[in-house]
Amino acid sequence: MSAIAVRGALWFRGFLDRAAQERLVDEIRAVVAAAPLFAPVTRRGQPLSVRMTSAGRCGWVSDRKGYRYEPRHPDGMPWPPLPPTVAAAWEALSGWPAPPDCCLVNWYDPGARMGLHQDRDEADFSAPVLSLSLGDTGVFRIGAEARGGRTDRIDLASGDALLLTGPSRLAHHGIARILPGTSTLLPAPGRINLTCRVVG
Numbered sequence: 666m667s668a669i670a671v672r673g674a675l676w677f678r679g680f681l682d683r684a685a686q687e688r689l690v691d692e693i694r695a696v697v698a699a700a701p702l703f704a705p706v707t708r709r710g711q712p713l714s715v716r717m718t719s720a721g722r723c724g725w726v727s728d729r730k731g732y733r734y735e736p737r738h739p740d741g742m743p744w745p746p747l748p749p750t751v752a753a754a755w756e757a758l759s760g761w762p763a764p765p766d767c768c769l770v771n772w773y774d775p776g777a778r779m780g781l782h783q784d785r786d787e788a789d790f791s792a793p794v795l796s797l798s799l800g801d802t803g804v805f806r807i808g809a810e811a812r813g814g815r816t817d818r819i820d821l822a823s824g825d826a827l828l829l830t831g832p833s834r835l836a837h838h839g840i841a842r843i844l845p846g847t848s849t850l851l852p853a854p855g856r857i858n859l860t861c862r863v864v865g
C-alpha cells in the first residue's frame with residue numbers, strides 16, 4: 666500500500682478496510698470493558714476534552730501529578746493486552762522489531778479536541794509512533810519540531826493509518842476538530858484514535 670508523505674509523516678489512507686475496522690471496534694470494546702475510559706486532567710486539574718484508556722504493557726495517564734506512563738489503570742487494574750488488529754498494523758507498517766509498549770485509546774466526542782503538543786514522554790525517539798483512526802473524521806494539524814510556524818492539515822478518516830518516523834516523530838501536532846456525520850462505523854457520532862508507542 667502506498668503512503669502520502671506530509672512533513673515526514675506517512676499517511677496510509679484507508680489502510681483498514683471496513684471489515685478490519687469493524688473487527689477493531691469490537692477489540693476496542695473489549696479493551697474498554699476491561700479498562701474503562703477515564704477523563705484525564707492536567708496538572709492544574711483542568712479536564713482534557715478527550716477520554717482515554719490504554720492497552721499493552723503500560724498506559725499513558727495524566728492527573729495532578731503530571732503526564733506519565735503507568736503499569737496500571739487509575740482504577741488499579743492492569744492494562745489489557747494489545748488488540749490483535751493493532752499488533753498486526755504495527756508489524757505491517759512500523760519497521761520496528763518489537764511490539765509497541767502502549768496503545769493509547771483516545772475517544773473524541775463531537776466537540777472534543779486536542780491542542781498542539783509534542784509526544785515527549787518516551788525514552789527513545791528513534792522508535793516510530795503509529796496512529797489508527799476509527800469513526801468520524803478528525804482534522805489533524807502537523808507542524809515542525811520547533812514551536813510556532815505553519816501547520817499542514819490532514820483529515821484523518823476511519824481506517825486511516827499515520828506513521829510518525831524520523832523528523833516527524835517530534836513534530837507539533839493536534840486535533841483541531843471532529844467532523845460529525847462523516848462515518849457510519851460507530852453507533853454514535855465521535856472518533857476513536859489509537860496511538861501506539863515504544864515507551865522504553
Ligand code: MD3
Pocket residue numbers: 769771779784794795796803805827829833834835836837838839840858860
Ligand atoms: C505526530 N493523538 O495521543 S494521532 C496523542 O488523533 C495524539 O488522538 C492525536 O496526538 C489523536 O498524543 C493524533 C496522530 C499522531 C500521534 C502521535 C504523534 C501524530 C503524532 C507523535 C509525534 C508526531
Ligand code: FE
Pocket residue numbers: 782783784838
Ligand atoms: Fe500526540
